[in-house]
Amino acid sequence: MVLNLLFWIAHFFLFLFLAYISLGYFRSGRASLDLAIMLFLWIFYTTCSLMLFGLLGWLTAPALGITALLVLLLFVVFEPFRNKLFQFLSAWTSFASELRQWWCTLPRWLKWLAGTAAVFGLVRFAFLIWTLPPFIWDSLTYHLTNVGQWIHDGRIGIFPTSTARIFSPANYEVLATWFGVFIHHDIVIEASGLPAYLLGGLSVYAITRGLDGRQQAATIATITYLSVPAFLFAVTNTKNDPYVAAVYLLCSAILVNSFLRDRDVHRGTLLGQMVIFISAVLFAVGTKTYMVHLFPGLVLVGIGVVLKNHKESNANSLIRQMRSELDALGKRGKGLFALLLCMAIFLGGYWYVRNLVQTGSPFFPYGVRIEGETVLESEGNTIDLSPENFLYNLQAFASKFGDKQYRIVPDLSNTTGWGWIIYGMGLVAAGWALIQKKEFRLLFTGFLASFLVIAISLPRSPWNLRYVIWLPAIFAIGLGLFFEYTHQWPVSGRKVLVGLFWFCLGMNGIMSLTYNLIPIDQIGSMLALPALERDAGKFHLQVPVEYESVYQYVPNDVVLGYNLHENGFVYPLLRADLSQDLAYIPVRENETCPQIADELRSKDTRYLFVAPVHTEDYVIGILEKCASSGEILRERAPGLFVIKSNDQ
Amino acid sequence: MINKLWNSPWLWLSLMLLATLWYAWPQLFYSLFIVYDALETYFPAGLEWVQPLLHIIENLRAGSLWWIKQ
Numbered sequence: 001m002v003l004n005l006l007f008w009i010a011h012f013f014l015f016l017f018l019a020y021i022s023l024g025y026f027r028s029g030r031a032s033l034d035l036a037i038m039l040f041l042w043i044f045y046t047t048c049s050l051m052l053f054g055l056l057g058w059l060t061a062p063a064l065g066i067t068a069l070l071v072l073l074l075f076v077v078f079e080p081f082r083n084k085l086f087q088f089l090s091a092w093t094s095f096a097s098e099l100r101q102w103w104c105t106l107p108r109w110l111k112w113l114a115g116t117a118a119v120f121g122l123v124r125f126a127f128l129i130w131t132l133p134p135f136i137w138d139s140l141t142y143h144l145t146n147v148g149q150w151i152h153d154g155r156i157g158i159f160p161t162s163t164a165r166i167f168s169p170a171n172y173e174v175l176a177t178w179f180g181v182f183i184h185h186d187i188v189i190e191a192s193g194l195p196a197y198l199l200g201g202l203s204v205y206a207i208t209r210g211l212d213g214r215q216q217a218a219t220i221a222t223i224t225y226l227s228v229p230a231f232l233f234a235v236t237n238t239k240n241d242p243y244v245a246a247v248y249l250l251c252s253a254i255l256v257n258s259f260l261r262d263r264d265v266h267r268g269t270l271l272g273q274m275v276i277f278i279s280a281v282l283f284a285v286g287t288k289t290y291m292v293h294l295f296p297g298l299v300l301v302g303i304g305v306v307l308k309n310h311k312e313s314n315a316n317s318l319i320r321q322m323r324s325e326l327d328a329l330g331k332r333g334k335g336l337f338a339l340l341l342c343m344a345i346f347l348g349g350y351w352y353v354r355n356l357v358q359t360g361s362p363f364f365p366y367g368v369r370i371e372g373e374t375v376l377e378s379e380g381n382t383i384d385l386s387p388e389n390f391l392y393n394l395q396a397f398a399s400k401f402g403d404k405q406y407r408i409v410p411d412l413s414n415t416t417g418w419g420w421i422i423y424g425m426g427l428v429a430a431g432w433a434l435i436q437k438k439e440f441r442l443l444f445t446g447f448l449a450s451f452l453v454i455a456i457s458l459p460r461s462p463w464n465l466r467y468v469i470w471l472p473a474i475f476a477i478g479l480g481l482f483f484e485y486t487h488q489w490p491v492s493g494r495k496v497l498v499g500l501f502w503f504c505l506g507m508n509g510i511m512s513l514t515y516n517l518i519p520i521d522q523i524g525s526m527l528a529l530p531a532l533e534r535d536a537g538k539f540h541l542q543v544p545v546e547y548e549s550v551y552q553y554v555p556n557d558v559v560l561g562y563n564l565h566e567n568g569f570v571y572p573l574l575r576a577d578l579s580q581d582l583a584y585i586p587v588r589e590n591e592t593c594p595q596i597a598d599e600l601r602s603k604d605t606r607y608l609f610v611a612p613v614h615t616e617d618y619v620i621g622i623l624e625k626c627a628s629s630g631e632i633l634r635e636r637a638p639g640l641f642v643i644k645s646n647d648q
Numbered sequence: 649m650i651n652k653l654w655n656s657p658w659l660w661l662s663l664m665l666l667a668t669l670w671y672a673w674p675q676l677f678y679s680l681f682i683v684y685d686a687l688e689t690y691f692p693a694g695l696e697w698v699q700p701l702l703h704i705i706e707n708l709r710a711g712s713l714w715w716i717k718q
Contacts, residue, residue: 497661507679
C-alpha cells in the first residue's frame with residue numbers, strides 16, 4: 001500500500017510539473033486565470049495519460065507509477081529539465097507570497113468569511129467523502145460502473161453489462177479512475193469532482209477580475225458560486241456535470257480576459273489562450289455531449305467582446321496578432337501546441353468514433369429526433385430537438401425557479417438548486433449589474449444564449465437542471481461587482497449587506513452538511529463500519545438491502561452473475577475494493593431453469609444476483625419459481641440464487 | 649429623484665431582504681429540519697419542547713405546498 005501511495009504521489013507530481021512547464025506558452029497575464037489554466041492542464045494531461053494506459057491495458061498502479069517515476073528520473077538527469085524542476089519547486093515559494101499578497105488586499109470581514117468558508121468547506125468535503133460511499137443513481141448505474149470495471153480489469157473498454165449507457169462519452173470517468181486505481185479502492189472516489197470545483201471557482205474569480213472587479217469583488221463572486229448547492233452537491237456525487245460547468249466557465253474567463261482587456265497588458269499570449277480554449281471545449285465534448293449546445297453562447301460572448309474592444313482595429317488585427325505569435329514561436333512551442341490539439345481531438349472524439357465503429361451511431365445509446373423526425377435510432381433515451389421541447393423546458397424551468405416545489409437534493413428534483421445567496425442577493429445584484437455594466441451585459445447575453453440553446457434539447461425530466469449548474473455563476477459575478485459598488489454606501493447599509501451575505505452563506509452551508517437528504521442515523525451507520533468496508537451496497541439510501549447478500553455469501557475470488565435492467569445498480573456489486581469478478585446473465589421471458597443454469601455455468605459461476613426495482617419482475621418471477629420447485633436453483637439469501645451443489 | 653432612489657442603499661437592501669424572505673419559504677424549514685434531526689440524534693432529551701412547534705411548521709409547509717400546487 002505504501003508503494004502504491006508513492007506511485008500516486010509520483011504520478012500527481014509529474015503531471016503537475018508538466019502543467020507548470022507548459023504554462024509558459026499559455027500565460028494570460030492574469031494570476032488567477034494562469035492558475036485555472038494550469039489546473040486545467042493537469043486535468044487534461046492526467047486524463048490523457050490514463051486514457052492511453054487504459055487503452056493499452058496498463059491501467060494499474062505499478063504501470064502508471066513506475067512510468068511516472070522513470071520520467072521524473074529522466075528529468076533529473078537531463079539538465080534543461082532539471083533546471084525547470086528546481087524552478088518548479090521554488091515557484092511554490094513565490095506562489096505562497098502571491099497568495100499572502102492577495103489575502104492582504106481583502107478587508108477584515110471578508111478575511112473572516114473566506115477563512116470560515118474555507119475551513120468549513122474542507123472539513124465538510126473530507127467528512128462526506130470519507131464517510132459515505134457513492135449513492136447517486138446514475139453513478140451507481142453507469143458512471144462508476146465504468147470506473148470500477150476499468151480499474152478491476154486494468155483496461156479501458158466495453159464490457160458485457162446490463163446498461164448500454166456505459167457507451168456514453170467518459171472523459172470524467174477516465175479521470176475518476178485516478179482516484180481509485182492506485183489504492184484499488186473507492187474510499188476517495190467522490191473526491192474526483194474536486195478539481196472541477198477548484199477550476200470553477202478560479203474561473204469565476206478570473207471572469208470577475210476580467211470585468212474590472214477588484215480582488216474583493218472576485219472573492220465574493222467565487223465564494224458565492226462555490227456555495228451554490230447545485231454545484232457543491234454535484235462535485236462529490238461522482239457525476240460529470242461539474243466538469244462541463246467548470247470548462248464552460250474557464251472558456252468564458254479566457255474570452256473575457258483575452259479580448260475585453262487592454263491588449264498591451266498581455267501581448268503575446270493570445271494564440272496560447274485560443275489553444276487552451278479549443279482544448280477545453282473538446283475535452284468537455286468528450287465528457288458530455290451537451291457542451292455542443294453551450295458552445296453558441298461562448299461564440300456569442302467571443303464575437304461580442306471582440307467587436308466591443310476592437311471596433312477600430314477590427315477582428316482582423318487579432319488574427320494578424322495570432323499569426324505573428326505563431327511565427328515567433330520556437331519549434332518546441334509549435335510542437336506543444338500541435339500535441340495539445342491532437343490530444344484534445346483524441347479526448348473529444350474517441351468515444352464518438354468508437355461508438356460509430358462498434359454500434360453504427362456516434363451517440364449510442366441515445367437517439368436524436370428533430371421536430372418529430374427520428375434522425376438516429378436509439379437503444380434508450382432519445383434527444384428531442386423541437387420547439388415544443390424548448391417551450392416545455394422553459395415552462396419547467398419557470399416552475400422550478402425559486403425552489404418552491406421541493407428541498408434541494410443532489411439530483412435537483414424539481415428545483416434549480418441555486419440556493420440562498422443567488423436567490424436572496426444574486427438576482428437583484430445581477431439586475432443592477434445588467435444596467436450599470438456593459439461588459440457584464442455581454443457575458444450575461446452569452447450565458448442566456450447557452451441556456452436557451454440547451455433548453456431545445458434538455459430531456460424532459462424533473463432532474464434536468466443539473467445540465468445548467470454553470471448558470472448561477474453569472475449571478476455570483478453580478479453580486480461580486482455589486483459589492484464593489486457598495487463601497488460608497490454608509491457603514492450601516494454595508495453592515496446589513498454583509499450580515500445578509502453571512503446569513504445566506506450559512507443557510508447554504510447547513511443544507512450542504514447532509515446533502516439535504518441523508519438522515520443522520522444513516523451517516524452514523526456508515527461511520528460504525530470500518531472505513532475500507534463502506535461498500536456502496538451497504539448504504540441503503542437508494543440501494544436495496546438485497547445487495548448485502550452478495551457481501552455476505554459470495555466470495556470475492558469467484559465470478560458473480562447478475563441480472564439487472566438498463567437502470568439497475570451494477571457498481572455496488574464490484575465492492576468497495578473493486579475486487580469482484582462480474583458476469584452479466586441475460587434472461588429471456590420464456591427461459592427455463594436448466595437454461596438459466598447452463599448460462600451461469602458458461603460464465604463460470606453458480607451465483608445469480610437480482611434485486612427488486614433493479615431487475616425486471618418477470619426474471620425474479622422465473623427465478624422464484626425455479627427455487628420453489630427445487631429444480632437446479634435455490635435462493636441462498638434475498639436476491640441471491642445459486643445452482644444447487646449436487647447439480648454443479 | 650430616480651437617481652437618488654437608484655443610489656440609495658435601502659432600495660437595494662430592501663429588494664434583497666424581500667428576495668431572501670421570498671426564498672425562505674419553504675427552504676428555511678428544510679434546513680431547520682436538518683438541524684433538528686442532528687440535535688434529535690445526539691441530544692434527544694433536550695428537544696421535547698420543540699416537537700409541537702415542528703408539528704405546526706410541518707402542517708404549514710404541507711399547506712403551503714398544497715396552495716402552490718393549486
